[in-house]
Amino acid sequence: MRRVYLDHLAATPVLPEVLAAMQPCFLEAFGNPSSLHQHGLRARDALARARAQIAALINAESPEEIFFTSGGTEAANLAIKGVAYANQRRGHHLVVSAIEHPSVLGSVEFLEKQAFTATRVGVDSQGWVDPEAVRAALTDQTILIAVHHVNHDLGAIEPVAAVGRIAAQRGIPLFVDATASGGWLPIDVQAMGASLLSLSPHRFYGPKGVGVLYRHRRARLVSILHGGVQEGGRRAGTENVPAIVGAGVAAEIARRELPERIAHTAKLQARLWEGVQHRISYVKLNGPPPGAQRISTTLNLSTEFIEGEGQLLLCDLHGIAVASGSSCVSKSLKISHVLAAIGLDHALAQGNLILSLGKDNTSEEIDYFVTTFAQVVEKLRGMSPMWADFQRGVIDSVIQPSGRGTSFAAHASALAGKPAAARPS
Amino acid sequence: MRRVYLDHLAATPVLPEVLAAMQPCFLEAFGNPSSLHQHGLRARDALARARAQIAALINAESPEEIFFTSGGTEAANLAIKGVAYANQRRGHHLVVSAIEHPSVLGSVEFLEKQAFTATRVGVDSQGWVDPEAVRAALTDQTILIAVHHVNHDLGAIEPVAAVGRIAAQRGIPLFVDATASGGWLPIDVQAMGASLLSLSPHRFYGPKGVGVLYRHRRARLVSILHGGVQEGGRRAGTENVPAIVGAGVAAEIARRELPERIAHTAKLQARLWEGVQHRISYVKLNGPPPGAQRISTTLNLSTEFIEGEGQLLLCDLHGIAVASGSSCVSKSLKISHVLAAIGLDHALAQGNLILSLGKDNTSEEIDYFVTTFAQVVEKLRGMSPMWADFQRGVIDSVIQPSGRGTSFAAHASALAGKPAAARPS
Amino acid sequence: MRFDTGLMSDSYTLYNQTVMDHFLNPRNLGEVPDADGVGEVGAAACGDIMKISLKVKDGRIEDARFKTFGCGSAIASSSMATELIKGRTVAEAMSFSNQEVIQALGGLPPVKIHCSVLAEEAIKAALEDYRKRHPEAAGQPER
Amino acid sequence: MRFDTGLMSDSYTLYNQTVMDHFLNPRNLGEVPDADGVGEVGAAACGDIMKISLKVKDGRIEDARFKTFGCGSAIASSSMATELIKGRTVAEAMSFSNQEVIQALGGLPPVKIHCSVLAEEAIKAALEDYRKRHPEAAGQPER
Numbered sequence A, B: 001m002r003r004v005y006l007d008h009l010a011a012t013p014v015l016p017e018v019l020a021a022m023q024p025c026f027l028e029a030f031g032n033p034s035s036l037h038q039h040g041l042r043a044r045d046a047l048a049r050a051r052a053q054i055a056a057l058i059n060a061e062s063p064e065e066i067f068f069t070s071g072g073t074e075a076a077n078l079a080i081k082g083v084a085y086a087n088q089r090r091g092h093h094l095v096v097s098a099i100e101h102p103s104v105l106g107s108v109e110f111l112e113k114q115a116f117t118a119t120r121v122g123v124d125s126q127g128w129v130d131p132e133a134v135r136a137a138l139t140d141q142t143i144l145i146a147v148h149h150v151n152h153d154l155g156a157i158e159p160v161a162a163v164g165r166i167a168a169q170r171g172i173p174l175f176v177d178a179t180a181s182g183g184w185l186p187i188d189v190q191a192m193g194a195s196l197l198s199l200s201p202h203r204f205y206g207p208k209g210v211g212v213l214y215r216h217r218r219a220r221l222v223s224i225l226h227g228g229v230q231e232g233g234r235r236a237g238t239e240n241v242p243a244i245v246g247a248g249v250a251a252e253i254a255r256r257e258l259p260e261r262i263a264h265t266a267k268l269q270a271r272l273w274e275g276v277q278h279r280i281s282y283v284k285l286n287g288p289p290p291g292a293q294r295i296s297t298t299l300n301l302s303t304e305f306i307e308g309e310g311q312l313l314l315c316d317l318h319g320i321a322v323a324s325g326s327s328c329v330s331k332s333l334k335i336s337h338v339l340a341a342i343g344l345d346h347a348l349a350q351g352n353l354i355l356s357l358g359k360d361n362t363s364e365e366i367d368y369f370v371t372t373f374a375q376v377v378e379k380l381r382g383m384s385p386m387w388a389d390f391q392r393g394v395i396d397s398v399i400q401p402s403g404r405g406t407s408f409a410a411h412a413s414a415l416a417g418k419p420a421a422a423r424p425s
Numbered sequence C, D: 001m002r003f004d005t006g007l008m009s010d011s012y013t014l015y016n017q018t019v020m021d022h023f024l025n026p027r028n029l030g031e032v033p034d035a036d037g038v039g040e041v042g043a044a045a046c047g048d049i050m051k052i053s054l055k056v057k058d059g060r061i062e063d064a065r066f067k068t069f070g071c072g073s074a075i076a077s078s079s080m081a082t083e084l085i086k087g088r089t090v091a092e093a094m095s096f097s098n099q100e101v102i103q104a105l106g107g108l109p110p111v112k113i114h115c116s117v118l119a120e121e122a123i124k125a126a127l128e129d130y131r132k133r134h135p136e137a138a139g140q141p142e143r
């Protein structure tokens, strides 16, 4: 069967060069970097090289500002909790965007149970944070601002540099979660004014099991995993040497190939969105349109009158790997908090599909997706009572209202006996 | 150069079978287990298989009791903090042995800053915890007991089953850190009465970047890394699939080869200790003698009148990889808290060397170590003012006192103008 | 990007084979023409909508059709529910339970149990509608 | 277990080449016979002990020897310190600083700086001892 992978935001395979670099760390060069003998010193050296490679990718002043964690989630937890605990004498207030990843929002919620408070700054319908809203949320108790570089669901590139300037004016550290952008957009921590920034190498052809936290040398940060004095005392536990080595190589290659990767995915992104618009009716792009304010790798679609999990399963059946922010694919049965935050109509949130491109996708794959997706939509609409009701003029389209019929949301909430939750409770 | 690796407690290479099992997870089967398509489902399946393999190694009732973390340190942090936070309405008191690994003691110290209290139960000169001392430390506020299976420095096998019975009587969960024993000693969580138990696969020929926490289904545990709902909501973050797969295979092979591995290392351990005693004067074995109460893989030696780092460096120069608990090898310039807890004389703590055997070490390697080590000791004693003073009868041996001269410790503390810290401050 | 290695030879499914079969090849899809009862229900939890229409003859369900807006297990649940209900008397059908759907489907993931509940509710709503439209039927002897 | 692969071809060292050289091939190891001054000091922090003995002739350090109980960098520091001090006048030597040791060794890891301090202290203790034993020397003209 033809296989088309369009879920690079979830995972990427590692590059052959990355695997080749990791390989010796499993068998011969397997030492623990804490050991003082040959094996340990060799591993230590490998860590130092990887640190420099990562520093170069994001223009950190020094490799010593790079900390390795187990992944993007731990990096976000370390940034949020590590800064909060380190600065608790200064204040107890955090300001975060409302559409941060759960690893950020979850860390904030945890701190809220411990005498910290937080303000969640909302976003507009495209998913953009207003830097002035961030400024307005600051108090003299604020010890951390967190605004991600690119939203993982919407692809919106946030105005982090503007937020960085405000943070600098107020002397408050800014944490930028760059998990969704690292390796796909140029990142310059100094130009951004980020005191902390996280990366997830397995989203740019590095291995799983490693995350990166950049920390400007003046930002105070304490450990959240306690134990040994690895990573300058800021992250205990034997280092995942092979994964760190792989992350370094992935970063080096990403830096080299960045312009090429951007150009290639931008071309496919345009082709994909044009193809979808051409072939499928009542479909909406969520987040900014392809262009300078959207990352080139993702598209977030809402197709009316059908639900997202079904789209995903039928795509998979045709060998196409995609994701969805529909409530049906979440274990909590809630639509993505991001889709809720941009005020997306419940019907559209339910029909959500998230596509993320990679460097190896081809135009033919995009065309195959478009053709297949048109069939998928047709099949699901054939099963959908909403599509039938829309044809009969009982309910109306949100995307292209005809003026006939009630809204899907009103219809659904009448049936369910309560309003369709546009926002997660 | 001849290379003899005697630091298996720090790291082991992965087995060829382990690497072979991991390999596909980097390139073809690279999916994120949270994805609902083929790639994700395949990864999910791989996790389930690994969970079952780990469960079998430790006789867990169900694979659902197995949680994957990034390493032994995170597993210990999760056990200690996750149980404490989950039970904070019941009580705020923890009981731990004084010689637990820093990942356990560090987690406890962190909690002590947050309104929890802890009792550290001391050990005898061999490093054994007295179960009755644990019982005596319990209060009606106690919510967790932590006693490791085997001490990482001393090799002492702790009476965990006896502690487990006390824990069961009192209805308090017992956490057993089995990082130093997993894959080298039979482990049966049910027979042990452990509610929680941690493993570190990279110490039994599995990969780095993965740890295991077993949790009995009735033990309450909350997440400490917040974010997604991976690992049943108890450990957020994209799973390190290749490492988890490798851990599973390493566990399966460890289970199969356990008797063989024990027999082999026990034989080498005896040969090593006999050889050292035969060739080197004024050397002491710390922890229990080889036998049923000591793990077969480690020896902890103290060689008088010389310091440990020098021993380590000279061994390394001859291709032999070892570890030391001397203050000179620690970043805090303190001797291992374990050596302090057993009341080891400061002179002996400084002369400490830790050897840990693996399944591939040979008798010839052991003989090479003994011969080399005798030369190392001779060279260092030739540089040591203490050895010269001992020869002159100015200071005396701790191991085999002659009755002439003062003690090394008294001499050193007179010189330093303060008592040599036998216990870390 | 190709994944056609030996590793990918087995095919993984989110649901079991029966559920997948009912999702991919739904039975009784559509709307019964001149239905005797129609039930449309929505799940408050996730927003799924199911519509079931029935043809009843001599107090027995002759035909049952569904349309569903929802996930794979919602579609499979309504497909299976209509299969199960066909041929039953209205009285029998009134005691229809989601457990039957779950069992016939060979199980559903815990988080998806509510889909089978929705199917039960849709059937009951359709039967309710039938009784409302055919008050005479309530007293009808059931053959 | 063999690690003789290409990967292990380069040799890693905990300290730089100079430090390693002085640790492995210590200069001036031993005790000066009939020493004019002996200093023995201990580090409170880690427990290292250094003993330096001096032969002084005409107010100039003719010979300096050391014995050290301590880590590689402690041994290297005392080796280097004795090298540096030889040939200096007692007065010059009194202003000897650990910075010289660090520099001559091409640097020490931050956590090991105290080893060089210990070497400085050992030399000063030996000079102190020399002056105590040779009170006449204090007034001696330094050529």
Ligand SMILES: Cc1ncc(COP(=O)(O)O)c(C=O)c1O
Binding pocket: A009, A071, A072, A073, A074, A076, A101, A103, A148, A150, A151, A152, A177, A178, A179, A180, A200, B236, B237, B238
């Ligand atoms: C923006 C963002 N931050 C953090 C994370 C967490 O990364 P990981 O799952 O690798 O721990 C993700 C994962 O999707 C993400 O998209």
Ligand SMILES: Cc1ncc(COP(=O)(O)O)c(C=O)c1O
Binding pocket: A236, A237, A238, B009, B071, B072, B073, B074, B076, B101, B103, B148, B150, B151, B152, B177, B178, B179, B180, B200
């Ligand atoms: C007994 C014990 N527990 C926990 C750990 C921590 O394991 P890791 O460094 O793999 O995180 C160690 C490591 O040496 C250990 O010996």
